[in-house]
Amino acid sequence: MSKPAARDRLADAAFALFDERGYEQTTIDDIAERAGVGRTTFFRHYRSKEEVIFPNHDRLLELIRHRLATSSHGTALVAVSDAVRLVLLHYIDEGDLARRRYALTSKVAALRDREIASVARYQRLFREFISDWMGDPTTESASLRAELMAAAVVAAHNHVLRRWLRGESADPVAEVDEAMREVLDLFPGPRSRPGTGDGGSTVVAFRTRQDLDALLPSLRRLIEEGPE
Amino acid sequence: MSKPAARDRLADAAFALFDERGYEQTTIDDIAERAGVGRTTFFRHYRSKEEVIFPNHDRLLELIRHRLATSSHGTALVAVSDAVRLVLLHYIDEGDLARRRYALTSKVAALRDREIASVARYQRLFREFISDWMGDPTTESASLRAELMAAAVVAAHNHVLRRWLRGESADPVAEVDEAMREVLDLFPGPRSRPGTGDGGSTVVAFRTRQDLDALLPSLRRLIEEGPE
DNA sequence: CCCACCGTTGGTACTGAGTACCGTCATTAC
DNA sequence: GTAATGACGGTACTCAGTACCAACGGTGGG
Numbered sequence: 001m002s003k004p005a006a007r008d009r010l011a012d013a014a015f016a017l018f019d020e021r022g023y024e025q026t027t028i029d030d031i032a033e034r035a036g037v038g039r040t041t042f043f044r045h046y047r048s049k050e051e052v053i054f055p056n057h058d059r060l061l062e063l064i065r066h067r068l069a070t071s072s073h074g075t076a077l078v079a080v081s082d083a084v085r086l087v088l089l090h091y092i093d094e095g096d097l098a099r100r101r102y103a104l105t106s107k108v109a110a111l112r113d114r115e116i117a118s119v120a121r122y123q124r125l126f127r128e129f130i131s132d133w134m135g136d137p138t139t140e141s142a143s144l145r146a147e148l149m150a151a152a153v154v155a156a157h158n159h160v161l162r163r164w165l166r167g168e169s170a171d172p173v174a175e176v177d178e179a180m181r182e183v184l185d186l187f188p189g190p191r192s193r194p195g196t197g198d199g200g201s202t203v204v205a206f207r208t209r210q211d212l213d214a215l216l217p218s219l220r221r222l223i224e225e226g227p228e
Numbered sequence: 229m230s231k232p233a234a235r236d237r238l239a240d241a242a243f244a245l246f247d248e249r250g251y252e253q254t255t256i257d258d259i260a261e262r263a264g265v266g267r268t269t270f271f272r273h274y275r276s277k278e279e280v281i282f283p284n285h286d287r288l289l290e291l292i293r294h295r296l297a298t299s300s301h302g303t304a305l306v307a308v309s310d311a312v313r314l315v316l317l318h319y320i321d322e323g324d325l326a327r328r329r330y331a332l333t334s335k336v337a338a339l340r341d342r343e344i345a346s347v348a349r350y351q352r353l354f355r356e357f358i359s360d361w362m363g364d365p366t367t368e369s370a371s372l373r374a375e376l377m378a379a380a381v382v383a384a385h386n387h388v389l390r391r392w393l394r395g396e397s398a399d400p401v402a403e404v405d406e407a408m409r410e411v412l413d414l415f416p417g418p419r420s421r422p423g424t425g426d427g428g429s430t431v432v433a434f435r436t437r438q439d440l441d442a443l444l445p446s447l448r449r450l451i452e453e454g455p456e
Numbered sequence: 457c458c459c460a461c462c463g464t465t466g467g468t469a470c471t472g473a474g475t476a477c478c479g480t481c482a483t484t485a486c
Numbered sequence: 487g488t489a490a491t492g493a494c495g496g497t498a499c500t501c502a503g504t505a506c507c508a509a510c511g512g513t514g515g516g
Binding site for chain 3: 255277
């Protein structure tokens with residue numbers, strides 16, 4: 001029974017020591033000693049000191065990749081939303097562990113950097129997927145839009161995740177769905193080319209019950225494309 | 229004359245060795261030896277091995293912070309665009325050095341992570357600035373919008389910067405201005421608070437040679453504050 | 457029952473980054 | 487001339503991470 005426990009005992013010992021003395025003040029020898037194993041065994045289970053805190057990142061990446069891969073052109077945006085929800089649920093499943101990690105990354109700069117780097121990895125997945133989905137990879141503006149969209153998607157996820165980690169969110173799944181809706185609303189279909197006008201604007205008088213923001217796209221389209 | 233050269237000689241030696249043997253295969257002793265100084269002197273000039281490649285990040289952060297700080301409420305978006313342009317110009321000024329760094333960060337994972345982490349630092353600056361500018365920090369949706377906008381701004385910058393680094397852009401400054409325009413187009417101005425009035429909008433007729441973006445703030449203020 | 461073969465473990469030794477400290481030397485100030 | 491300052495080099499140390507090896511313990515075949 002002590003066989004499968006070794007890995008977990010190491011993680012427990014690590015988190016306990018990090019809480020007691022802080023991350024930098026804890027050596028791997030300390031962790032191994034408290035877990036009752038040799039130093040070598042530590043590195044057999046975790047590639048580095050940081051990996052005790054961020055395990056199975058690769059699995060998470062694979063989860064995202066898989067969800068994105070199983071989608072057709074028409075369901076691409078659904079796949080993106082699903083993948084984001086998947087990541088969020090992954091953290092929620094971790095529960096207290098995720099919160100302890102958050103406490104650590106908030107304090108230790110090296111860990112924060114590590115976290116950011118791994119977030120960038122799945123932002124890259126989203127970017128490539130969205131870029132492929134948009135097609136027309138020769139178009140420079142499509143490339144930029146894919147980048148912007150991926151950045152927004154990941155930012156939205158992180159925003160909701162952090163709120164939940166801080167205990168500010170009672171229903172993070174609903175929030176992330178709402179946030180994703182907001183993100184996707186930002187990106188309309190293929191943009192019409194700018195610069196087809198004199199730069200001036202003609203605004204006609206009207207009254208509407210719509211919010212200004214809601215009708216801005218139409219306004220803009222009118223200006224850019226002309227009233228043809 | 230060999231006095232001020234020490235720091236530069238170290239950087240030259242480092243980059244040369246990184247090119248010859250690769251980053252991980254180069255020890256700090258190697259660098260110090262080729263530069264003709266002691267190992268101690270290396271650490272006196274650079275806090276770490278990575279810092280030879282990413283010097284004066286702090287200065288760049290300070291540059292951004294300063295540009296953002298010297299702006300009023302009305303010129304906030306101009307300040308953001310300026311700050312982004314500032315960062316881009318910083319890299320362009322570095323010229324070949326920036327490209328050599330890019331070649332390294334493309335190959336070495338540790339350096340890529342480091343780069344990403346420092347990008348996150350100025351994304352944070354933008355986020356805080358935009359969040360302050362949007363005001364009403366209690367509103368959850370404003371917070372998300374600030375996060376999305378900061379992410380998009382930084383993504384746009386990175387996109388153009390990487391294009392330039394790869395030699396795909398002849399006029400990166402024009403490109404970043406265009407990209408920033410596209411980003412800001414994505415985001416309609418600060419949401420008018422719901423529940424004030426009936427949510428409808430009254431738009432009066434006028435004609436101007438100003439771009440729509442330029443007069444949007446006035447438009448918005450009229451709507452939000454009323455024509456008092 | 458013995459032995460050959462595993463996989464897991466712990467120990468030792470090494471490299472290399474980063475830190476702390478100290479003695480030396482040159483420049484400048486007085 | 488001398489004292490103070492500051493840049494430099496050297497030594498010694500801690501700690502993360504790697505490589506290697508020797509000692510187990512079980513398992514299966516003979």
